[in-house]
Amino acid sequence: MYKKAFIKDVLARGQDLEGSSVRICGWVHRIRDLGGVKFVILRDRTGMLQVVFKKGELEERVLKEVEDLREESVVCIDGFLRRAPTREGFEVAASSLIVLSKPVEPLPLEVHSSLKAGLATRLRYRWIDARNPLVSKIFLLKSWVARKFREYYSSQGFVEIFTPKIVASGTESGANVFPVLYFDKVAYLAQSPQFYKQFAVIAGFERVYEIGPVFRAEPHHTIRHLNEYHSLDIEVGFIESYHDVMDYVEGFFRKLATDIKEVSDILEAFQAPEIRIPETGIPRIPIRRVYEILESEYGKRIPYGEDLDPEAEKLLGSYVREKYNSDLVFVTEYPWRVRPFYAMRKDDEPEWTYSFDLLFRGLEVVTGGQREHRYERLRENLRDKGLKEEEFQYYLEFFKHGAPPHGGAGMGLERITMQILGLQNIREARLLPRDTERITP
Amino acid sequence: MYKKAFIKDVLARGQDLEGSSVRICGWVHRIRDLGGVKFVILRDRTGMLQVVFKKGELEERVLKEVEDLREESVVCIDGFLRRAPTREGFEVAASSLIVLSKPVEPLPLEVHSSLKAGLATRLRYRWIDARNPLVSKIFLLKSWVARKFREYYSSQGFVEIFTPKIVASGTESGANVFPVLYFDKVAYLAQSPQFYKQFAVIAGFERVYEIGPVFRAEPHHTIRHLNEYHSLDIEVGFIESYHDVMDYVEGFFRKLATDIKEVSDILEAFQAPEIRIPETGIPRIPIRRVYEILESEYGKRIPYGEDLDPEAEKLLGSYVREKYNSDLVFVTEYPWRVRPFYAMRKDDEPEWTYSFDLLFRGLEVVTGGQREHRYERLRENLRDKGLKEEEFQYYLEFFKHGAPPHGGAGMGLERITMQILGLQNIREARLLPRDTERITP
Numbered sequence: 001m002y003k004k005a006f007i008k009d010v011l012a013r014g015q016d017l018e019g020s021s022v023r024i025c026g027w028v029h030r031i032r033d034l035g036g037v038k039f040v041i042l043r044d045r046t047g048m049l050q051v052v053f054k055k056g057e058l059e060e061r062v063l064k065e066v067e068d069l070r071e072e073s074v075v076c077i078d079g080f081l082r083r084a085p086t087r088e089g090f091e092v093a094a095s096s097l098i099v100l101s102k103p104v105e106p107l108p109l110e111v112h113s114s115l116k117a118g119l120a121t122r123l124r125y126r127w128i129d130a131r132n133p134l135v136s137k138i139f140l141l142k143s144w145v146a147r148k149f150r151e152y153y154s155s156q157g158f159v160e161i162f163t164p165k166i167v168a169s170g171t172e173s174g175a176n177v178f179p180v181l182y183f184d185k186v187a188y189l190a191q192s193p194q195f196y197k198q199f200a201v202i203a204g205f206e207r208v209y210e211i212g213p214v215f216r217a218e219p220h221h222t223i224r225h226l227n228e229y230h231s232l233d234i235e236v237g238f239i240e241s242y243h244d245v246m247d248y249v250e251g252f253f254r255k256l257a258t259d260i261k262e263v264s265d266i267l268e269a270f271q272a273p274e275i276r277i278p279e280t281g282i283p284r285i286p287i288r289r290v291y292e293i294l295e296s297e298y299g300k301r302i303p304y305g306e307d308l309d310p311e312a313e314k315l316l317g318s319y320v321r322e323k324y325n326s327d328l329v330f331v332t333e334y335p336w337r338v339r340p341f342y343a344m345r346k347d348d349e350p351e352w353t354y355s356f357d358l359l360f361r362g363l364e365v366v367t368g369g370q371r372e373h374r375y376e377r378l379r380e381n382l383r384d385k386g387l388k389e390e391e392f393q394y395y396l397e398f399f400k401h402g403a404p405p406h407g408g409a410g411m412g413l414e415r416i417t418m419q420i421l422g423l424q425n426i427r428e429a430r431l432l433p434r435d436t437e438r439i440t441p
Numbered sequence: 442m443y444k445k446a447f448i449k450d451v452l453a454r455g456q457d458l459e460g461s462s463v464r465i466c467g468w469v470h471r472i473r474d475l476g477g478v479k480f481v482i483l484r485d486r487t488g489m490l491q492v493v494f495k496k497g498e499l500e501e502r503v504l505k506e507v508e509d510l511r512e513e514s515v516v517c518i519d520g521f522l523r524r525a526p527t528r529e530g531f532e533v534a535a536s537s538l539i540v541l542s543k544p545v546e547p548l549p550l551e552v553h554s555s556l557k558a559g560l561a562t563r564l565r566y567r568w569i570d571a572r573n574p575l576v577s578k579i580f581l582l583k584s585w586v587a588r589k590f591r592e593y594y595s596s597q598g599f600v601e602i603f604t605p606k607i608v609a610s611g612t613e614s615g616a617n618v619f620p621v622l623y624f625d626k627v628a629y630l631a632q633s634p635q636f637y638k639q640f641a642v643i644a645g646f647e648r649v650y651e652i653g654p655v656f657r658a659e660p661h662h663t664i665r666h667l668n669e670y671h672s673l674d675i676e677v678g679f680i681e682s683y684h685d686v687m688d689y690v691e692g693f694f695r696k697l698a699t700d701i702k703e704v705s706d707i708l709e710a711f712q713a714p715e716i717r718i719p720e721t722g723i724p725r726i727p728i729r730r731v732y733e734i735l736e737s738e739y740g741k742r743i744p745y746g747e748d749l750d751p752e753a754e755k756l757l758g759s760y761v762r763e764k765y766n767s768d769l770v771f772v773t774e775y776p777w778r779v780r781p782f783y784a785m786r787k788d789d790e791p792e793w794t795y796s797f798d799l800l801f802r803g804l805e806v807v808t809g810g811q812r813e814h815r816y817e818r819l820r821e822n823l824r825d826k827g828l829k830e831e832e833f834q835y836y837l838e839f840f841k842h843g844a845p846p847h848g849g850a851g852m853g854l855e856r857i858t859m860q861i862l863g864l865q866n867i868r869e870a871r872l873l874p875r876d877t878e879r880i881t882p
Contacts, residue, residue, distance in 0.1 A: 139602070159581065160584040162871075238466050397568075402542050
């Protein structure tokens with residue numbers, strides 16, 4: 001290898017390395033030419049460092065290469081690390097230069113000013129845009145959230161599963177699924193691992209999680225929807241009620257809130273606050289009570305038995321922030337008519353379900369609940385939704401041979417990332433968004 | 442919750458819990474009726490435990506429930522833990538029983554004898570088959586491999602990425618991709634994250650990894666192929682040669698070999714040996730030399746410039762086991778004609794490439810190499826393969842604005858699992874296989 005050390009690691013050892021020869025590699029971020037001296041800011045994933053090329057001190061061949069440097073040239077530089085009045089406290093006095101790659105045409109977007117371009121342009125040239133340190137931090141945070149998810153659920157006895165994305169039917173109804181030509185059959189892309197995470201619990205794995213892509217053929221044009229995103233899914237058997245599922249979801253968000261200091265540099269870069277969860281826990285408010293709160297506090301009317309709209313979610317977000325000092329709120333007992341057929345209905349009030357959404361700063365980021373595990377009840381639920389039993393036969397079968405009570409939740413990785421950092425559009429949190437307009441780059 | 446403790450954890454604390462009340466939950470594995478006493482073996486994900494129901498000591502209501510128990514009933518049992526001459530050294534003297542779920546029809550497959558059924562039947566009723574402890578261990582090992590992969594590459598400065606599975610073109614040619622109806626366009630399912638892991642390196646993330654589904658529309662009927670599987674992918678920038686990539690792959694397999702003792706119970710259950718890697722490293726043998734070895738040692742002739750067939754892979758596996766005491770071998774410098782257009786060709790011998798496969802016990806489990814990062818060369822490669830530049834325009838663009846030399850590898854999670862345990866069919870290592878016949882369950 002070009003013995004590449006990350007710039008961050010070189011700087012961390014700056015005191016020891018002072019006066020020593022170092023090799024740093026990366027992209028040329030900026031160039032400043034002062035005649036006899038050329039200053040180059042070199043950038044890698046972890047940081048930036050100023051490099052000084054002094055004409056009198058370099059070979060002719062190297063000088064020629066330095067003259068040819070452009071922004072976004074990819075280089076390795078050997079030189080001596082020395083103290084300097086830069087932000088990093090150090091700079092490199094270059095002794096040689098290896099050019100690994102040069103732009104073959106003018107840049108359509110400048111890395112250091114990429115955020116001034118419109119989002120459409122940035123996504124069009126995302127491989128340049130993502131080199132902007134502020135943009136790349138979004139994805140470093142996203143991978144951190146995924147890691148925390150695995151850490152937390154592994155510690156709770158959950159096992160990772162790998163379920164198929166090519167499926168025989170949608171999890172809800174025929175709508176909103178992408179058809180796949182699968183040899184001589186028509187199959188679909190999974191809208192969620194719903195059926196198969198339940199399958200895994202019933203197959204004896206008891207507590208399972210998965211991080212994987214999900215596909216939604218909804219022709220949305222909003223700042224909150226993607227047609228392909230990554231979902232953090234859990235499913236757990238032997239629950240007593242859907243409160244157990246909320247406990248597991250709450251545990252994960254508490255871990256995020258506690259460990260967020262590990263990525264404090266990213267929060268600071270976005271001026272994002274910490275995650276507030278009250279000592280007493282995340283409030284759990286039945287949706288019927290939410291209707292009342294919205295009407296009495298904000299004059300906002302949601303028809304009884306309907307889902308919350310984005311404005312209602314925002315208002316409720318403000319309400320719990322003020323009233324409970326909480327960034328999060330569980331809305332519980334959603335109406336049966338807005339939940340899918342596999343939701344468990346309340347014993348005494350079958351028009352309502354043992355289900356919940358979790359709102360994070362006024363946006364739904366998690367959906368979950370207890371599932372109907374009783375074979376006959378499940379058939380009734382299908383009938384009640386006007387769905388054909390035949391189409392779900394393969395799913396119904398799972399429940400014929402001993403299925404523990406179970407529930408689970410699906411969490412949007414991009415939505416959680418978006419809400420932690422306060423991003424304005426969910427596309428910001430997806431390296432390569434797929435929406436109605438985009439299947440490239 | 443039903444305060445469910447895993448059976449393994451109860452047994453681990455057996456000494457302390459002896460004489461205490463415990464609650465265990467799971468599936469009824471077997472029932473033995475001795476008239477006045479009923480023995481039930483209860484099973485959960487982690488183990489089994491004998492439960493004793495003694496008629497004289499139980500309420501009428503409980504007795505009735507005990508009578509109704511069937512294999513695969515899902516129950517929670519309260520009782521006292523006591524020493525017993527069972528394999529576990531303990532049993533539970535039941536005081537009460539909660540039946541959570543009962544089979545609604547006779548079992549099409551018995552869990553304790555599921556392995557006697559044919560694979561087709563087992564996959565048809567996989568949610569029952571997977572309850573067999575030997576079967577479930579396959580998937581516990583698989584999730585362990587995935588965890589080790591993340592641990593190793595995280596420790597090497599790799600970042601997790603989440604790339605789209607809906608793509609505008611295949612990574613090789615038009616063949617072997619599943620078409621997706623994406624709104625009013627035709628898109629495809631990604632055969633691998635190849636283009637987008639390269640994208641991520643070029644976008645400044647430098648070292649990336651991903652675990653995700655890949656889709657191959659190959660109408661295979663073999664014991665080594667699946668149409669959907671999970672791929673462990675890495676890509677790394679700033680390499681000096683493709684040996685750097687092999688070093689990273691070797692590091693991961695060394696970690697597997699070292700840490701495998703963490704799952705020694707699983708290896709034992711399958712009578713699987715440890716993973717042998719010689720001190721001197723995994724042998725790296727150019728394919729031209731492999732042709733010679735196969736011919737001189739085994740009389741096996743592979744036409745010069747062709748890929749190895751499964752028999753050749755097996756023979757080479759035996760050869761390195763004998764000669765190097767190694768379970769693994771890198772075959773290097775594959776012919777250009779059998780590698781995809783993005784492979785980097787050798788400088789001095791353009792009919793050969795800087796690429797490799799890794800064979801594990803005679804089966805290819807990893808494919809990798811250095812990628813062509815030079816824009817003009819990449820265009821030449823496309824032309825040389827007879828591919829249309831227009832179709833790969835969106836990919837070519839990534840290389841126009843500073844792309845470091847890079848390479849990477851894709852590893853089959855199911856194949857690695859299969860080879861560690863010595864499974865006979867890759868479908869054994871996939872909970873829900875997708876092949877030409879199967880899109881359900």
